[in-house]
Amino acid sequence: MLQFGIDLGGTKTEIIVLDQQGQQCLRRRVATPSDSYDAIVATICQLVNSAADELNCQDYSLGIGIPGAISPTTGLIKNANTTCLIGRDFKGDLEQVLQHPVTLANDADCLALSEATDGAGAGFPTVFCVIIGTGCGGGWVVNGQLISGPNAIAGEWGHNPLLWRDDNDGQHACYCGQQGCLETLLSGTGLRLQACKETAIDQPAQQWQVQAEAGDATALAVLERYYLRLAKALAGVINLMDPHVIVLGGGVSNLPGIYQAVPRLWQDYVFSDTVVTPLKAAQHGDSSGVRGAAWLGAAYCGSAAQRG
Ligand SMILES: [Zn+2]
Structure with missing residues (x-):
């Protein structure tokens, strides 16, 4: 069976088809008509x-990552x-038109599944994946x-507040209704906002x-200062769940020095004499979301655990 994955983004919609070994059979990208549900x-x-039609394949799984x-x-879409x-009943509407089962998941979940399956988290029993980009x-x-x-x-995790907050850390309003969410400090938008507060220079991450x-x-x-906030936030994750690896994706994960600085800084906040948790960059980069959507469809195809 082939595995179809769709990554529905704000500006582009992408399809990938993987075989059972994760080899790409087809990939295509079109603009998202983001103002019209139909x-x-x-x-x-x-x-x-x-x-x-092109692959002459009717026996496939289908997973879709959504923002x-x-x-x-x-069962309706929120956030x-x-x-x-x-x-909207997005899953139901797609299934009605396609006459085929559909599995939906959040785009961060798709990144996590992709990286855990055959990316930077492969082989680790527990994987925590973070997208730091437009959001968190x-x-x-x-x-x-x-x-x-x-x-x-x-x-x-992006809608928890920052742990071990100090006077430098802004309490910016978040779209979720709270103040000071991690997303308002750690996303690309948050980095820009906080840096502007600190330096009076307003420029992109x-x-x-x-x-x-x-x-x-x-x-x-x-x-x-950004690395210190990220280190504190991830120390909280390690204290709570102690994942075997943490993987970072999204545009902000390309910052220089992030993979050296954060593990150096989180040592002071993790409740352990030594911290050996690896911090890794997403291996599949921009492809992780759509690959994870494909794995998602396969993992939940025909299962009672089907999500959404
Ligand atoms: Zn929030």
């Missing part, structure tokens, strides 16, 4: 049907930044299985990265 459903169905969550009580999805999400994989939970929010790589002292200091 057009999004049609786009996905068209991608799936044309891939199935949001599926309410476990109603999606592609807002036309909110309140996370996902747990234990013995190859994605962990969900009764509220379908396992790994939603990537620009701080460029300046730090050129040796600029202000940029290096901004990033060192």
Whole structure:
């Protein structure tokens, strides 16, 4: 059986088809018609049907990663930044048009499943994966299985507050209604906001990265404070669950020095004399989300545990 995966992003929608060994058979990317729910459903169905025709394959699993969550009580989409999805029975509507089972998951969960299956977390019993990009999400994989939970929010670490907060750390308002969520400090947007508070310079995270790589002292200091916050936040994860590996994905995970600085800094906050937890970059990079969606469909295909 082939494994079809779709990554529904705010600007692009991508399909990948993997064989049982994880080899890519097909990959295609189109623009997301993000302001029309019906057009999004049609786009996905068209991608799936044309891939199935091209590969002459009707026996496939289908997983879809979405920028949001599926309410476990109603089955409807919630917390999606592609807002036309909110309140919709996305799984049901896709299944009706495709006449095929669909498994949905949050995009951070897809990253986690991808990296745990055949990426930077492969071979580790427990994997905690973080996306630090536009937002700040996370996902747990234990013995190859994605962990969900009764509220379908396992790994939603970005909406906890910062631990061991000090006077430098801003209490920025978060879209979730709280103040000072990790997402408001650790996402790309959060890095920009907090750096602006500290230096009165308003520029994107990537620009701080460029300046730090050129040796600029202000940029290096901004990033060192960022690394300390990330280290404190991940120390809290280690104290709670002690994962065998932590994997970082998303645009901010490319910051220079992050994989040296954070493990050096978290030593002071983890409740252990030594901390041996590896901190790794996502191996599949931008492909992780769509690959994880493909593994997701296979893992839950035909199972009573089907999510969403
Ligand atoms: Zn929040």
